[in-house]
Amino acid sequence: xxxxxxxxxxxxxxxxxxxxxxxxxxxxxxxxxxxxxxxxxxxxxxxxxxxxxxxxxxxxxxxxxxxxxxxxxxxxxxxxxxxxxxxxxxxxxxxxxxxxxxxxxxxxxxxxxxxxxxxxxxxxxxxxxxxxxxxxxxxxxxxxxxxxxxxxx
Amino acid sequence: xxxxxxxxxxxxxxxxxxxxxxxxxxxxxxxxxxxxxxxxxxxxxxxxxxxxxxxxxxxxxxxxxxxxxxxxxxxxxxxxxxxxxxxxxxxxxxxxxxxxxxxxxxxxxxxxxxxxxxxxxxxxxxxxxxxxxxxxxxxxxxxxxxxxxxxxx
DNA sequence: TGTGAAACTATTCCGTT
DNA sequence: AACGGAATAGTTTCACA
Numbered sequence: 659x660x661x662x663x664x665x666x667x668x669x670x671x672x673x674x675x676x677x678x679x680x681x682x683x684x685x686x687x688x689x690x691x692x693x694x695x696x697x698x699x700x701x702x703x704x705x706x707x708x709x710x711x712x713x714x715x716x717x718x719x720x721x722x723x724x725x726x727x728x729x730x731x732x733x734x735x736x737x738x739x740x741x742x743x744x745x746x747x748x749x750x751x752x753x754x755x756x757x758x759x760x761x762x763x764x765x766x767x768x769x770x771x772x773x774x775x776x777x778x779x780x781x782x783x784x785x786x787x788x789x790x791x792x793x794x795x796x797x798x799x800x801x802x803x804x805x806x807x808x809x810x811x
Numbered sequence: 812x813x814x815x816x817x818x819x820x821x822x823x824x825x826x827x828x829x830x831x832x833x834x835x836x837x838x839x840x841x842x843x844x845x846x847x848x849x850x851x852x853x854x855x856x857x858x859x860x861x862x863x864x865x866x867x868x869x870x871x872x873x874x875x876x877x878x879x880x881x882x883x884x885x886x887x888x889x890x891x892x893x894x895x896x897x898x899x900x901x902x903x904x905x906x907x908x909x910x911x912x913x914x915x916x917x918x919x920x921x922x923x924x925x926x927x928x929x930x931x932x933x934x935x936x937x938x939x940x941x942x943x944x945x946x947x948x949x950x951x952x953x954x955x956x957x958x959x960x961x962x963x964x
Numbered sequence: 965t966g967t968g969a970a971a972c973t974a975t976t977c978c979g980t981t
Numbered sequence: 982a983a984c985g986g987a988a989t990a991g992t993t994t995c996a997c998a
Contacts, residue, residue: 668864668866668871671863671864672863672864672865672866673863674861674862674863675828675862675863675864676861676862678972678973678974679973679974679975680973680974688984688985689984689985689986690973690974690975690985690986691974691975691976691977691984691985691986691987692983692984692985694974694975694976695975695976695983695984698975703870704867704870705866705867705870705871706864706865706866706867707864707865707866707867708827708829708864708865709827709828709829709862709863709864709865710824710825710826710827710828710862710863710865710957710958711821711824711825711828711859711860711861711862712825712859712860712861712862712863712957713821713825713858713859713860713959713961714857714858714859714860715959717856717857717858717964718821718858718959718960718961718963718964719963719964720959720960720963723908725908725910725917741953742953745953745954746954749956749958749959749960749961749962750960751954752954752955752956752957752958752959753952753954753955753956754952754953754954754955755876755878755949755950755951755952755953756949756950756951756953757878757947757948757949757950758947758948758950759945759946759947759948761947763953764878764947768959768960770963792912793912794910794911794912794914794917795910795911795912796908796909796910797908797909797910797911798908798909799906799907799908800894800895800898800907800908800909800916801898801899801904801905801906801907802905802906802907803902803905803906804863804865804905804957805863805902805905806866806868806871806873806905806921807871807873807902807903807921808866808871809902810871810872810873810923811870811871811872831991831992831993832992832993833992833993841965841966842965842966842967843966843967843992843993844965844966844967844993844994844995845965845966847993847994848965848994851994
């Protein structure tokens with residue numbers, strides 16, 4: 659489906675989507691028109707979902723990351739609805755997954771400081787019943803890629 | 812530092828950085844040139860770090876997410892160097908944080924399927940000594956925002 | 965800040981391999 | 982079926998009011 663040039667283009671675009679088609683064309687040894695067509699095709703075929711601006715965490719004054727592991731006793735539909743609505747309403751919660759294993763969910767939070775965790779915690783437990791909430795503060799980010807591996811497509 | 816228009820612009824750009832300045836200008840009730848200048852300023856001042864393409868997980872054939880909690884007995888500099896190098900070399904590992912609490916690190920992996928976890932696990936433990944590795948598979952993604960809250964800047 | 969012209973960038977068309 | 986070159990269309994930036 660994808661050849662090496664496509665994969666390389668995707669790798670480049672995942673790093674920097676502002677690069678001009680002229681520069682991208684050079685990097686994959688292709689003419690500007692052919693490169694433009696390939697990018698359009700990758701978008702059309704659904705490989706490229708969208709293009710977004712990545713903001714600076716420090717500049718936005720939300721340098722702190724906290725991971726929260728959560729268990730719940732209630733698994734009924736109404737509980738889940740309330741949970742989903744709470745997640746949608748709290749912008750500090752940027753990522754949530756339902757997991758296998760001891761805990762039911764992981765939440766990733768992006769906060770101005772560690773103290774602010776309490777605010778989000780209260781907002782959350784005020785809306786849904788939770789048991790066994792365990793927060794871990796990120797002391798250091800060793801890797802944070804928005805780029806997916808391109809080797810499998 | 813930032814006014815409502817800046818924050819709205821950042822919110823829009825975090826969702827879709829391809830929107831033309833003309834469209835963005837309309838959404839914040841500003842002329843095209845003024846809007847263009849504001850965006851340039853936000854970039855200049857370091858609020859906007861970069862612009863990237865977000866690829867589709869299904870299309871890229873890496874639909875599976877696994878979170879791995881890790882403990883280690885070795886905390887010396889040489890171990891950490893080896894760990895860092897391993898993380899840099901394994902593209903399936905997209906995010907790693909050093910944590911407070913029982914576990915030392917969380918790793919987020921992006922994989923073609925659950926079975927592939929074993930490959931990455933072996934690649935990792937083959938390079939660094941780890942104790943107490945606990946993998947949790949994401950059964951469902953309830954939220955996955957690349958957007959940061961804009962309310963704190 | 966807004967308007968309009970100039971500069972630049974990207975896309976489409978078309979002939980070719 | 983895909984490429985490269987040239988024309989077209991669109992977008993951003995600049996000078997100036």
